[in-house]
Every structure is written in structure tokens, then in C-alpha cells.
Amino acid sequence: MASPVLCVLLLVIHQLFFCVSGAEFYSSVHEMTKVFGYEQKMLQQIQKFVAENQGKLDFLRARLREFETERNEAREWGPAYFDSPLNQYLLNKRLTVDWQRVENLMETSTGEKSLNRLRKLRNRDTMPDKKELEGAMDGLLRLQYVYRLKAKDLARGILDGVDYGTQLNSEHCVDIARLALRDQHPRLAHSWLLEANDRLTGGKKESELKPQILALLVQAKKELEDFRGLRETYQELIQIQPASEDHARNYESFLASLGENAFLNESKPILEHAPLPEDDDLVSEFDAFSLTCSGHWKLTPKEQRHLRCGYVTETHPFLWIAPLKAEELFQDPLLVLYHDVIYQSEIDVIRQLTNNRLIRATITSTNESLVSNVRTSQFTFIPVTAHKVLATIDQRVADMSNMNMKYAEDHQFANYGIGGHYGQHMDWFNPTAFENGLVGSPEMGNRIATVLFYLSDVEQGGGTAFPQIRQLLKPKKYAAAFWHNLHASGVGDVRTQHGACPIIAGSKWVQNRWIREHDQSDRRPCELWDDSLATLAQILELKKRIEAQSASS
Structure with a gap:
């Protein structure tokens, strides 16, 4: 029998190819743990049925022993049971194909009461269906494609170098x-x-x-x-x-x-993955995102040599007493990672606030806001007035970013399940979104900046990839990333395109603070040129060339 790690493989990862079901527990480990509890009740109904059918249900008993063994192994794993995508595959398979076989066997005059109770449990909105099983397999393919994993390793239970002791x-x-x-x-x-x-x-x-x-x-x-x-x-x-x-x-x-x-x-060997692109090759946006997630696209040491780390004290007098630890990841566009800027006591409050409030995440398209396989997670929005901890966090964000938080959006909290991801996107709103009335409180303007808090560590995968600048942020609990979404001129900065890489193992909790551009002119004034057309470095370089040409003539 396969170890309990195998079930997690394909259950949670339904992102690219299927419409979602009502349950959608695959998009959040937090929600998936609730569904897992129903299986114990289903086992109890089988036990009652077996008691009424002594002597003629040997096959059913064997199936029951198999299921209970799986659950006992899962208990031995504890919470780590859901930290691998392999476990979800077998759990999903049990709750779809295997349980259907059990139903067919139980469909006799004896045990009708237990059968009806079993069917009632299986027909709950929060139970998986066969379409989710297919979506879960698709999630495995996504992990294989994005991280360039080998089918042979995956079948052996090896996920990006980590052996989970499972076989397909x-x-x-x-x-x-x-x-x-x-x-x-x-x-x-x-x-x-x-x-x-x-x-x-x-x-x-x-x-x-x-x-x-x-x-x-x-x-x-x-x-x-x-x-x-x-x-x-x-x-x-x-x-x-x-x-x-x-x-x-x-x-x-x-x-x-x-x-x-x-x-x-002659028949040539077929490569499992396409060759890595050369520097001058054209690459699709998704492939650029995938290459950044897998670490094949990254900054060179020469590109990193000007980046700095240090303590921030200048944005607020309080920081003279308690400076912020900042790591500069890119200069133009600005991307900074602040370390140890949220605390466990605050995360505990957040988890209480979000309990039973998570729903399937949506995206804003050109014409509507919709559920999409581009983004598979559970999220919720909570106003800053809901708890004093949220106001405290906003004050800290203001200290970090030197931005006015009065016109920030509600706090967004999200939980990604195994394989959960959010494809490449920009946080700023496209002009058509304003024209079609898809932006809440449009008078507050566009999203000038983003602060992304990491509320948990992630065992494998789950990074935040910026393919345009070849930067990958690996989730680090208590840290927060900050970047400007707009040029100083107010034009959306396409270089801030980013995405949440698929999670291989673990559960990812994040908190988003989207800051609007209204009343920020004194915090981030416009430049003397349109910086969406040319950066300061480009202008200075052009000036040097003109001066050099003038001197030579």
C-alpha cells in the first residue's frame, strides 16, 4: 500500500483547465482539512453496514481495513500529512472512484440505512468530485512543467529532490x-x-x-x-x-x-522538457514566469552588486528607536524585502479573523471580476476597522513605505493549497477596468504600491516571481515585500509583473496591502520627465553620449 503522502498529490491543484466546484477545498489547505474529517464519518457508516452483513461482505471488510490503514498512517504524520501533494491524490481517489465501488457493493436491502447516510456524506457540497480529480492531476502536470520535474521521480514520490516515500x-x-x-x-x-x-x-x-x-x-x-x-x-x-x-x-x-x-x-529521443531558451530567444510570459519560479532565470552577480541591506530609520521618527531591517532586491523598479515586520501574536489574531470567511479568489479581467484557473487560492477582505491589530499593521506599512495609508484598500488575506498559484499579473488596474466599473472606489485612483506580508513559511515552492526583473522571493514568515506598481508619472509599470509560483509542499498564508495613489503626491512626487518612457539611468546615459559627441566635434 502507498504511504499517506500520495493522496495530496492531485487533490488541491485544480487551476488551469476546469471549472470549479462548489467545494473547491483543493484551493486551500485550510479548507481541505475540514473535508478530511468527513471521511471518518463515512468509515463509521461502513462499520455499521458490515455489522449487518456478516459473512457476505469480505470484500467490503478488506476495503475498510485498507482505508483505516491509510488514516492511521495519516495520523502518524500529523499536520505534515497535507504538506505533500502526493497525499491528496489518494485521498481524492478514495473519495471518488474507491468510494463509488463501495457504494455499489453496499447497494443491497440490508444496510440501507448506513448506505443512505454514506451517500448523504458523499453528496455534501464540500466533497470532491471526479472533475476535481482530473484537476488535481492537472496540478501535478503544472508542477512538473513549471519546475521541470521528471515523471520518473514524481512516480517514485520524489518532489524537487525531496523523497516522500510514495509510489504511483x-x-x-x-x-x-x-x-x-x-x-x-x-x-x-x-x-x-x-x-x-x-x-x-x-x-x-x-x-x-x-x-x-x-x-x-x-x-x-x-x-x-x-x-x-x-x-x-x-x-x-x-x-x-x-x-x-x-x-x-x-x-x-x-x-x-x-x-x-x-x-x-531516425527516431530521436524525445526530451521531457523543451531545452532552456538562449538569451536572445523569444519566451512567452508564462514560460518566463516558470523559468523564474524554477530558478533558471535570475540576476547575475554583476546585476546584484549594487543592491544593499541595512536598517531603515528615515521614514518615521519611531524608527530611530526600532529601525526596520530592509533588503534591497531591485532598484528600478524598486523592490524591497523587510524582515521581521509582523509578529506571531498578530498572525494569531489574523487567523481568528479569517476563520470561516475564506472564499475562492477571483481576478479582475477586462470586462468582469471572475473566478479563474489563473488564480487558485481562498481569500477574504477585512476592513482595517475590524481589529486594532490591522490598524497597527497599517501604521507599520506607512513607516515602511512612506505612503499614506488612509486610502489603502481593505486588508486581503489568502491561503494557497498544494499546487496553489497565481499566474503572472500586474497589481495595477488596466484603464479599461476603470471604464467598465470594475474598480472599487475609483476616486482613490490606481494601486500605486503593494506590500505583501508572508504569514507562513512554505516547505517547497510557493515563491513570488518577478520575471521582468528575474527576481524570485521565497516565502519567509514575518517578512514583507514592497514595490511601486506605477511609474512616478502614474502610468502602470509593466516591469512589476509578478506571480505566485505553484506550491509543491506546504501551505501558504499571505496578506496584501494595496495602496491607492490618491493623496500620495507629497510622498512620491512626479519626476521632471515621463519616467514611463525613460528611466533616470537612461537619461543620464544619453546625456553622457551627447556630451561626449559634442566634445569630440
Whole structure:
């Protein structure tokens, strides 16, 4: 039996490809722990049913022992049970496919009462469904793509170098590969199919899975234009499972359409991930985000040599007594990380304030505010007047940023589950958002700056990536990042594009303070030039060139 780590794998990560269900516990570990408790009640109903069906329910007893073993192992893990995405896969599978088998067996005249109670538990809005199971597998593919992980390692329970002691079987690998093909990830599908083939163990299961693996490999090789490999795989397929006449006719027609030249080249090894781009290669926004998350895009030592660390004392007299520890991460645009600027006692209050208030996060699009697979987390907004701790935090933000907090938005708190992420975006509002009435209190202007508090550490992944400046902030509890979203001229700064990288293991809590630009002119005045068109460094460089040309002439 797989260890309890395997369930977490695919349950929480439903971000890119599916509509969300009512429960959506996968988008928050905080919410997922509530659902986990329902399984114990479901086990109790099975126990009652078994008591009424002594002698004829051996299969059901075996299933019960298997489920209880999983739960006992989970208890031994304690809270760490949910710190790996692998555990969620098996939990989700139990609550969908395996529990359906149990229902079918229990559907007899005896035990009807227990069966009805079990169905009532399974039909709760907060229980997962098969669409979430597919979304969870998609989340695994996202982790594999963003962090350039290997299917072989993932199947062995190794997540970005950390061994969780779990194994996926051949059937699991086939399911993941099938979803990867459907969602146009042929490289990833190919790697999972090879792993599925390696994990075949013989017997009836192999005779069922082998033809499926070969048929899917034919499809993957077609997508990857490995036509010689396609033909060899197809020949192997028809040897163990002769195709129907229609199937054979369609295949021959497909070969004819390719022409003989398609098979002249040797079959080359298919890379699991595309090669890393060269410096002058064009890269999509998502790939730039992924490369930053995985650490393949980062600042060079030469680019970092002007950055400083130190104590901030000048923005408020109180800081002479209690200076802030600041780490400069980028100068233009300004990006600063403040250390130890929120305290555990304040985080405890925040957790109490957010209890039972989290809902699925939304994004602001061009025409509406909507739930999107670009952002998978649970969030809530709480006004500063809700508790004195929030006012204290705002005063600290004012000291840190030298900004007027009177026109800041409500405090936003978010919890990301395993694989939870927020794709690349800008915090500032697009002009069309104002035109379409999607911005609350538009008279306060755009979001001039952001302060992002990290309320928890994250075991693996979950960083904040700034692909335009190749900077990755790894979550550090009690720290806060600060940056300007707008140029001094008031134009949105595209260089501040950022995103929350997928979480591999752990739970991530953050607090956002979005500061509006109204009444900030004395805090951040405009420059003497339009800094959205040229930076001061560019202007000085141009001035030097003009002076040099004048001197030479």
C-alpha cells in the first residue's frame, strides 16, 4: 500500500483547465482539512453496514481495513500529512472512484440505512468530485512543467529532490498521461507513458494497460512528429491487440498522408522538457514566469552588486528607536524585502479573523471580476476597522513605505493549497477596468504600491516571481515585500509583473496591502520627465553620449 503522502498529490491543484466546484477545498489547505474529517464519518457508516452483513461482505471488510490503514498512517504524520501533494491524490481517489465501488457493493436491502447516510456524506457540497480529480492531476502536470520535474521521480514520490516515500502505479501514470495529451502537453504525456510501461507488473492488469499505453504513445508520438517511432509503436500494438478493419484502414490512410519521407529520419529521443531558451530567444510570459519560479532565470552577480541591506530609520521618527531591517532586491523598479515586520501574536489574531470567511479568489479581467484557473487560492477582505491589530499593521506599512495609508484598500488575506498559484499579473488596474466599473472606489485612483506580508513559511515552492526583473522571493514568515506598481508619472509599470509560483509542499498564508495613489503626491512626487518612457539611468546615459559627441566635434 502507498504511504499517506500520495493522496495530496492531485487533490488541491485544480487551476488551469476546469471549472470549479462548489467545494473547491483543493484551493486551500485550510479548507481541505475540514473535508478530511468527513471521511471518518463515512468509515463509521461502513462499520455499521458490515455489522449487518456478516459473512457476505469480505470484500467490503478488506476495503475498510485498507482505508483505516491509510488514516492511521495519516495520523502518524500529523499536520505534515497535507504538506505533500502526493497525499491528496489518494485521498481524492478514495473519495471518488474507491468510494463509488463501495457504494455499489453496499447497494443491497440490508444496510440501507448506513448506505443512505454514506451517500448523504458523499453528496455534501464540500466533497470532491471526479472533475476535481482530473484537476488535481492537472496540478501535478503544472508542477512538473513549471519546475521541470521528471515523471520518473514524481512516480517514485520524489518532489524537487525531496523523497516522500510514495509510489504511483502504472494505472496512475496512464491516467495522468491521458490528461496531458488531452490538454496538449505531449512531452509530459510521453514521459508518463514510458514510466507507466516501466511500472507494469504482469498479470491481468498488464494485459489491460499495455494496449492503452501503446495506443496513447502512438498519439503522443504523432503530436511530437516522431513518425518513425509512431510506426514502430503501432506495430507493437497490433501484435498484442489486432486492430479492427476500420482502425487499420484509418491508420494506413494516415501513413499515406504523411508520405514515405516522414519515416526516413531516425527516431530521436524525445526530451521531457523543451531545452532552456538562449538569451536572445523569444519566451512567452508564462514560460518566463516558470523559468523564474524554477530558478533558471535570475540576476547575475554583476546585476546584484549594487543592491544593499541595512536598517531603515528615515521614514518615521519611531524608527530611530526600532529601525526596520530592509533588503534591497531591485532598484528600478524598486523592490524591497523587510524582515521581521509582523509578529506571531498578530498572525494569531489574523487567523481568528479569517476563520470561516475564506472564499475562492477571483481576478479582475477586462470586462468582469471572475473566478479563474489563473488564480487558485481562498481569500477574504477585512476592513482595517475590524481589529486594532490591522490598524497597527497599517501604521507599520506607512513607516515602511512612506505612503499614506488612509486610502489603502481593505486588508486581503489568502491561503494557497498544494499546487496553489497565481499566474503572472500586474497589481495595477488596466484603464479599461476603470471604464467598465470594475474598480472599487475609483476616486482613490490606481494601486500605486503593494506590500505583501508572508504569514507562513512554505516547505517547497510557493515563491513570488518577478520575471521582468528575474527576481524570485521565497516565502519567509514575518517578512514583507514592497514595490511601486506605477511609474512616478502614474502610468502602470509593466516591469512589476509578478506571480505566485505553484506550491509543491506546504501551505501558504499571505496578506496584501494595496495602496491607492490618491493623496500620495507629497510622498512620491512626479519626476521632471515621463519616467514611463525613460528611466533616470537612461537619461543620464544619453546625456553622457551627447556630451561626449559634442566634445569630440
